[in-house]
Amino acid sequence: MKSKQIAIVLSGLLAFSATTAMAQVDEADAMKLLDSSKCLKCHSVDKKKDGPSYKEVAAKYKGKADAVAKLTKHVTEPSKVKVDGEEEDHGTVKTRDQEKVKNLVNFILTR
Amino acid sequence: MSESSKPGLFARGWRALRQPRAALSLLGMFALFFAGIIFWGGFNTAMEATNTLEFCTGCHEMQSTVFQEYKTTIHYANRTGVRAICSDCHVPKDWVHKMARKIQASGEVYGKIMGVIDTKEKFEAKRYELAKRAWTRMVTTDSIECRNCHHLDSMSPEVQTEKAQRRHAKAKKEGLTCVECHFGIAHKEPAGDETPSDLKRRLMAKP
Numbered sequence: 001m002k003s004k005q006i007a008i009v010l011s012g013l014l015a016f017s018a019t020t021a022m023a024q025v026d027e028a029d030a031m032k033l034l035d036s037s038k039c040l041k042c043h044s045v046d047k048k049k050d051g052p053s054y055k056e057v058a059a060k061y062k063g064k065a066d067a068v069a070k071l072t073k074h075v076t077e078p079s080k081v082k083v084d085g086e087e088e089d090h091g092t093v094k095t096r097d098q099e100k101v102k103n104l105v106n107f108i109l110t111r
Numbered sequence: 112m113s114e115s116s117k118p119g120l121f122a123r124g125w126r127a128l129r130q131p132r133a134a135l136s137l138l139g140m141f142a143l144f145f146a147g148i149i150f151w152g153g154f155n156t157a158m159e160a161t162n163t164l165e166f167c168t169g170c171h172e173m174q175s176t177v178f179q180e181y182k183t184t185i186h187y188a189n190r191t192g193v194r195a196i197c198s199d200c201h202v203p204k205d206w207v208h209k210m211a212r213k214i215q216a217s218g219e220v221y222g223k224i225m226g227v228i229d230t231k232e233k234f235e236a237k238r239y240e241l242a243k244r245a246w247t248r249m250v251t252t253d254s255i256e257c258r259n260c261h262h263l264d265s266m267s268p269e270v271q272t273e274k275a276q277r278r279h280a281k282a283k284k285e286g287l288t289c290v291e292c293h294f295g296i297a298h299k300e301p302a303g304d305e306t307p308s309d310l311k312r313r314l315m316a317k318p
Contacts, residue, residue: 040295040300044295044300044306045300045302046302046303046304047300047303047304047305047306048306049292049306050278050292084277084281086277088274088277
């Protein structure tokens with residue numbers, strides 16, 4: 001069936017594009033998600049605020065094999081962080097869309 | 112009654128005032144005084160007209176960039192409907208500093224004529240420099256434009272989040288100025304190394 005062939009081709013393309021996701025960060029989408037999840041209240045891309053800059057985060061995770069997994073866990077699961085010597089709740093990203101989360105993590109790691 | 116050849120001071124004064132030319136002079140003085148009031152009102156009205164949102168966003172440089180960003184923020188629309196417009200944050204309220212800023216603004220007119228930021232690309236290239244100018248004004252006045260409306264002592268801690276309470280207590284203790292934490296809130300934060308805190312440290316550093 002023609003539609004079945006199209007489906008196979010499309011899923012093949014999708015699988016291919018997924019592997020090259022690292023190279024195709026949607027910056028605008030990542031920034032929008034950071035803003036709506038209130039991350040930018042404590043983080044900036046290049047400046048130190050209450051939290052480290054994303055440049056600093058990228059440098060910290062550089063070359064680490066589990067970088068994506070660790071960062072994804074940090075932004076999606078509640079945790080505690082130390083600010084001014086006191087422990088505070090670290091926020092989580094406000095979306096259930098795993099593709100958006102993946103894009104965001106890649107955005108941070110490539111700053 | 113005293114035998115004085117010259118009339119007393121009051122008598123002389125009263126006689127002078129009763130001359131026609133005196134009446135005209137007095138009338139002239141009052142007329143000038145009221146004309147001065149009208150002139151002052153006109154001058155002030157014109158000055159305040161340059162502080163309106165419509166005036167500031169009359170230039171496309173502002174309209175298509177910072178105005179669009181500001182429209183998505185809390186200073187534009189919020190629960191209580193209290194809006195801060197361009198001049199609330201960028202033009203001092205007291206007369207002397209307001210005049211100084213308006214004279215400085217002639218540089219902006221020149222920039223408009225020369226098209227310094229008349230495209231999005233040119234604006235983005237200059238964004239960091241322009242932001243640093245605004246941050247410099249704020250750190251050197253202890254964020255006076257913020258404090259025109261917001262006061263640390265007027266904050267009700269019980270309706271603030273725990274985090275906000277902690278941060279504001281820290282600000283009070285360490286003498287931080289508003290903009291050191293609250294920057295990039297009405298317009299997009301520019302890419303660049305220096306924060307308002309860095310600027311403050313640099314500007315207030317003892318030689």
